[in-house]
Amino acid sequence: MKAPNNLAETAGRGSLESWLNAAYESLKESGVDAVRVMPLAKKLNLARTSFYWYFQDREALLEALIERWKSKNTFNLITQSQAYASSITEAILNVFDCWLNSDLFDSQFEFAMRSWALQSPEVAKEIAEADAQRVEALRHMFDRFGFAHDAAVTRARSIYLTQIGYISMKTQEPIAQRMHYIPEYLKIFTGVDPQPHELERFYSRNGFTAI
Incomplete structure (x- = not known):
């Protein structure tokens, strides 16, 4: 997982916690197959690329x-x-x-x-x-x-x-x-x-x- 150096870098990217929380809710609601980058991005109203600011890949998110x-x-x-x-x-x-x-x-x-x-x-x-x-x-x-x-x-x-x-x-x-x-x-x-x-x-x- 990666973290931004300052608050300005988080603009438009959400936060690590917001991505993790969205994944957590999706896992509970619909199972692990629902924990994917694009659906999470839509849920958070963020660009898909924002995910990679915090996680190397989906596997890193699942590990979290x-x-x-x-x-x-x-x-x-x-x-x-x-x-x-x-x-x-x-x-x-x-x-x-x-x-x-x-x-x-x-x-x-x-x-x-x-x-x-x-x-x-x-x-x-x-x-x-x-x-x-x-x-x-x-x-x-x-x-x-x-x-x-x-x-x-x-x-x-x-x-x-x-x-x-x-x-x-x-x-x-x-x-x-x-x-x-x-x-x-x-x-x-x-x-x-x-x-x-x-x-x-x-x-x-x-x-x-x-x-």
């Missing part, structure tokens, strides 16, 4: 999309799994924030990446590596609270595969319905009932009021 996905979804999930918690229930609820806050984890982006992987061995490899990193981070989360190795692994896998199932199936449900099931999910994943104050904090920070 992969890096954005890693930074947003994988990094944030791992960070949430490492956040302070006084119990395993609170630790899992920190991770659950990812499923409810698109600033932390973009489920549409995740679905688009996994769809792309079906036609690209290179992207499939990136997905496999990310899956392994995420499950390992969740396993470490259980380790922190004294779970035996096999229990930590199976619980980590259960949490992760459940959410990937939600994404892959494009599951849609009202927020109230999803929140209604949270206590039972927690009991399945931890073996203990969540405390009311743990749920209240989770609901509050996700803008939900339990009835």
Whole structure:
């Protein structure tokens, strides 16, 4: 990727971020085949040649999309799994924030990446590596609270595969319905009932009021 030396050079060319954002939206809306220079130029109302001010070619743009996905979804999930918690229930609820806050984890982006992987061995490899990193981070989360190795692994896998199932199936449900099931999910994943104050904090920070 290239960057302009000053603001004057960006006139009529947009910006690196604008091209990347357009590619990101096109990937989510229509898949990787829609991420091409000419359609993006039309979307941005810019000349096709402007693209090459920022990216060497389409492959460079696709690589930038992969890096954005890693930074947003994988990094944030791992960070949430490492956040302070006084119990395993609170630790899992920190991770659950990812499923409810698109600033932390973009489920549409995740679905688009996994769809792309079906036609690209290179992207499939990136997905496999990310899956392994995420499950390992969740396993470490259980380790922190004294779970035996096999229990930590199976619980980590259960949490992760459940959410990937939600994404892959494009599951849609009202927020109230999803929140209604949270206590039972927690009991399945931890073996203990969540405390009311743990749920209240989770609901509050996700803008939900339990009835």
